[in-house]
Amino acid sequence: MQKLGDFKLPQFFNYPPYFTLQPIRETREKQIQLWKELILEYCRSQKIFIVGLDEEFSLFSNQSIERSLSHESRVVFLSALVSEGRAEWMDKSHKKCLILWLKVQDWADYIINFVKENGLEDSVMTVEDIRSGIESRGTELAGIDRGVLIRALKLLEQKGKAAIFKGSSTDDEGVKFNI
Amino acid sequence: MAASAWLPPADLTDSGRPVLFPGEVERLFLSSIDLQAEENPSLPPLRSGFLTLTSHRLLWINDNSRFAHFIPLGSVIHAFPPKKSIKNMFTSPKIRIQVSSDSDGKIIGGKGATSVVITIVMRGGKSDPEAFYGKLWEVLKSRSWEVEEVMGREDVGEIRVSGSVEGTSRVRTAVVGVAGILRKEQEMWESTDKSLQDAFQDLNALMSKAKEMVALAEKMRQKLLSGSAAQANANDEEMGSKQEMQDWLLSVGIVSPVTKESAGALYHQQLSRQLADFVKLPLEKSGGMIALIDVYCLFNRARGTELISPEDLLQACALWEKYEVPAMLRKFDSGVMVIQSKAHSDEEVFARIISLAQKPDALKMGISPSDAALTLGIAPALAKEHLLNAESRGLLCRDVSPDGFRFYVNMFKEFELGNIYLVKDHGLYKAWISAASLASA
Numbered sequence: 001m002q003k004l005g006d007f008k009l010p011q012f013f014n015y016p017p018y019f020t021l022q023p024i025r026e027t028r029e030k031q032i033q034l035w036k037e038l039i040l041e042y043c044r045s046q047k048i049f050i051v052g053l054d055e056e057f058s059l060f061s062n063q064s065i066e067r068s069l070s071h072e073s074r075v076v077f078l079s080a081l082v083s084e085g086r087a088e089w090m091d092k093s094h095k096k097c098l099i100l101w102l103k104v105q106d107w108a109d110y111i112i113n114f115v116k117e118n119g120l121e122d123s124v125m126t127v128e129d130i131r132s133g134i135e136s137r138g139t140e141l142a143g144i145d146r147g148v149l150i151r152a153l154k155l156l157e158q159k160g161k162a163a164i165f166k167g168s169s170t171d172d173e174g175v176k177f178n179i
Numbered sequence: 180m181a182a183s184a185w186l187p188p189a190d191l192t193d194s195g196r197p198v199l200f201p202g203e204v205e206r207l208f209l210s211s212i213d214l215q216a217e218e219n220p221s222l223p224p225l226r227s228g229f230l231t232l233t234s235h236r237l238l239w240i241n242d243n244s245r246f247a248h249f250i251p252l253g254s255v256i257h258a259f260p261p262k263k264s265i266k267n268m269f270t271s272p273k274i275r276i277q278v279s280s281d282s283d284g285k286i287i288g289g290k291g292a293t294s295v296v297i298t299i300v301m302r303g304g305k306s307d308p309e310a311f312y313g314k315l316w317e318v319l320k321s322r323s324w325e326v327e328e329v330m331g332r333e334d335v336g337e338i339r340v341s342g343s344v345e346g347t348s349r350v351r352t353a354v355v356g357v358a359g360i361l362r363k364e365q366e367m368w369e370s371t372d373k374s375l376q377d378a379f380q381d382l383n384a385l386m387s388k389a390k391e392m393v394a395l396a397e398k399m400r401q402k403l404l405s406g407s408a409a410q411a412n413a414n415d416e417e418m419g420s421k422q423e424m425q426d427w428l429l430s431v432g433i434v435s436p437v438t439k440e441s442a443g444a445l446y447h448q449q450l451s452r453q454l455a456d457f458v459k460l461p462l463e464k465s466g467g468m469i470a471l472i473d474v475y476c477l478f479n480r481a482r483g484t485e486l487i488s489p490e491d492l493l494q495a496c497a498l499w500e501k502y503e504v505p506a507m508l509r510k511f512d513s514g515v516m517v518i519q520s521k522a523h524s525d526e527e528v529f530a531r532i533i534s535l536a537q538k539p540d541a542l543k544m545g546i547s548p549s550d551a552a553l554t555l556g557i558a559p560a561l562a563k564e565h566l567l568n569a570e571s572r573g574l575l576c577r578d579v580s581p582d583g584f585r586f587y588v589n590m591f592k593e594f595e596l597g598n599i600y601l602v603k604d605h606g607l608y609k610a611w612i613s614a615a616s617l618a619s620a
Contacts (some may be wrong), residue, residue, distance in 0.1 A: 008600070010594075010599040010600050011600075011602055011608070011612055012590070012594045012599070012608075014615060015587070015590060015611070016545065016578040016580070016585070016587065017545075017576040017577060017578045017587050017589075017590075017591075019578075019580075020576075020577055020578050020579045020580070022576055022577065022591075023570075023577070024570055024571055024573060024576070026573055027573060027576050027589060027591050030591040030592070030594070030596075031591060033596050034591070034594055034596065034599070037596060037597070037599060038599065041599070066580070066582075067578075067580055
């Protein structure tokens, strides 16, 4: 089986029509669904949060069959993710796309669980701790995009489950959980 | 005396083709021809060569195309028709022409002091003397070389059609290819036109009567048409008799030659029927479907001079709806129009395409329109239409790459959402994987 990094690729990744935007509606629907799923799975496994349309994204090409997605197809698939709420355009010109392989709400839930499981209810953690601390290793939180993390924390803050406070510099933003 | 002493030599290209004068067009080509001056034995004959009748000359090329001579048609005073007699039945047919020459028997252009009679002997048994004579006469009548002389004098200077013995006939670019064909068509038209004019002079009076008849028929037809439009609910009987009236008018009306002005609706009706008959055989040969543009070419080529316009063709096809004709006009989404035999079935074509697309090679590499054309036995443009059609039904999907435009059997249905690694034990997906993996590293 082919791999991209340590991500196992499905067999249909070698099916050439998979890389051509299909004109027939029903076929295209299926194709879009498959790409959405593949993008999310891949980004999750490789902890990729941002896909740049003008940049190389290894999932969008298959060297062994010499096919790549056209710019148009990339826009179509990413836009489909955006419509479903699983991604967001980071700029007006739609050049960069934030992939939410977990939705912000899902992240918030994940953090709650994480805090509970590690007994961190009363401690104060910095944002960076959550991202790269010892407890985070092996969890989805390791290496999470800062922007996404903060949004999730803010969501928790709104629900009264956390409190964010600034330190002397941005790196020192801290969180206290009230679960 | 060498042959070049009495017949001017003609220039040949490196590959043995005659170099034609501007505007000169070949008309007939015969092989195994002798040219001899029967009455002047001192003039050496030319044996067993190719004879080409052009609009300007009679060219004789020797059998390995190394040298050639010609007789300018402008010097031909008379051509004697081939004689049919018991004596001639067992010998090679001969056609005699009287050609202007100087006193030594040399053929030069223009009016010579005297003339020689040259016999064209058709050996080889394949030539048709009547056809040759007919063509020769046509060409002599049309006098194309004179027209050329007048036209070309300004720009090329002196055009020497007759060419003297010293070979000063210049090598000019021959007018061949499409221009030559068009000229040929034009000339054929003109000569047909002229002969029609001659023949019909006596019938002018009859023609004017016919015109009146046609005008009457048209008037009545218009009345019928306006009548039926005014009556919203005509009962069956009335409609029946109106139809009869129309048919009768059409069948009685038109006595003049079939032109659109005189015939009106009848022209298209006849054309439509003729077309339906004509199209039967080509349809069979090409698997039940031909592109309309191909029918246009085939039909016009078969008709020869009375060419029809694209609009005529379209109208003729449109009329098929009215008659029991086993052919129909069909327009694809891409705009391509074809004539299709009613027996043709899309489903049957799809079945063949699918089976082609599921062969191991096709699973691995897909199929291109030319692959499909080869297998289905049809033109590539039509094959592409079929493939696109199959795609629109969800049977195939496309692969567009720098390698080209290919189609694969549609396997998207086999891939499972939520379970992207799943491959069922049997089925298309599995087959595809085996076929595809045989090649890749």
